[in-house]
Amino acid sequence: MRFFSRSFSWLGLFLLLSFGSISGAAAQSSTEQETYESQKRLTVGVTKYAEARGAVTGFIRTRAARVQKQEETPEQLTAEFVLPTAALPALDSLVATLGFVLENNLNAHNLTARLEELAADEQRLTMQLEYTKTRLLAPQLPAEERETLVTEAANLESRLAHARQQQQRLRTHQGQTYVVLRLYDEVSFPTGNHKVAFVNMPGVEYGYLRLDNPRAGLTSKAYQGYSIKYHFTRGKSYFNLGVYKPTEKNATDSTFINELFVINFGQDFYPRNFGRGRRQFLNLYTSYQIGGFILNRNDDQKNDFIPNLNLGLGLELVKTRHILLDNKASYFIPLDKRSRDLRGLLYQASFSFVF
Structure with missing residues (x-):
């Protein structure tokens, strides 16, 4: 026991002297500056x-x-x-x-x-x-x-x-x-160990979906609507939740899709050679969204859930510490056998702010 007590005493003295030397060097450097x-x-x-x-x-x-x-x-x-x-x-x-x-x-x-x-x-x-x-x-x-x-x-x-x-x-x-x-x-910024920087940034988003192959009596040529968009990392990672309505109404066909209820998780990636999203204007990025949507029909008899994947290219118009004005175009791909009837080009514009 006496041996261990003496060892810990020497260790404590060594740590104290080491810490004192480091603190003294830092103080001396500050005084020199x-x-x-x-x-x-x-x-x-x-x-x-x-x-x-x-x-x-x-x-x-x-x-x-x-x-x-x-x-x-x-x-x-x-x-x-x-x-x-x-x-x-x-x-x-x-x-x-x-x-x-x-x-x-x-x-x-x-x-x-x-x-x-x-x-x-x-x-x-x-x-x-x-x-x-x-x-x-x-x-x-x-x-x-x-x-x-x-x-x-x-x-x-x-x-x-x-x-x-x-x-x-x-x-x-x-x-x-x-x-x-x-x-x-x-690549290692800001901490060198790839920690995630979280942020509380809600916003609203407008979406316009133009279908490649609309089917008469089943789908409109285009759907548009609004969603809530919530960024939770500076990366950017986010969720969006919203509803798209047809631009052309059809009240006669019972199978006509009159609503798309969408929910997605998405991430945006900044190109290495275009500022990596640190400019205040015109930041280019690529993106993906994965999630799904619920089809609501006129007869309300069958509401299908279909998973989807969107791959796109975006441009941040204005970006400050407190607001973000963003827009992008992506290809809307339903992961279902009915993909041909529902796929198309999706445009989204959003406004977000730090809460």
Whole structure:
């Protein structure tokens, strides 16, 4: 038992020291950044990672005054470097051409005010140090008081050296920006482990179905109607539930289909080379819907459920953080022996909003 207790004690001490070292390094890095005229944080998702990585590393190699850190994996690049403030517009122009800029923050500091504060501290510490040294020259000074004054003088000298060092560092860093840049391959974005981002986004959808082979007395040439559409991931994954009515009425034939009650699950997929749906306008995508519909006839004697599959191509007209205006065309394919009578071209337009 004594052996295990001693082992756990050593393990706890090791973890404590390790954590303290990491925390200290992070604090030191943060303090170092604050000595620069400004700090900039950039996060960029790209579709062509190899080319973007080459462009960024080339920019750092030719423009950076100093590279603090550069870490690379097959899916992302993290770089911390010092850049002349005058070169920031060139950096912004570069990353805008690489992909979707997810974060672009710039924090500026007034180094002049900080320098004035440090100069005042230096003057105050110098006066305190001179006074302490003068007291040390006093004759017949008690040993205990001398020891206290020696310790105080050493402390003042250390603080004075730090203040002078900080002033020199601030003067050196004037006109420079500390940049933290993260570059992600969008295949792994945003977390690198393919987690699903859920969203609560209801909406309404208009649908117009034009049949390829309408049959007289059985179907109309076209059906149209409205449905409720609910997005639950940013992917986009969704359900829709609605009713389509015939554009041409027929009250005489008992077998005439006067209503299609539809329910579907669907997903949309953004092409890799067309922005992956991150633009605010005109995002191209492919889609599928799978589900089924219930046929309601005039006689209400037999209401069949028929599974269906839709394959389509869509275009997001407007897309912001809060609204989505979307439309697409797909081919409506009933998975039934009566497919010939009911298949056709389906157009859908929808408006959705974040709730």
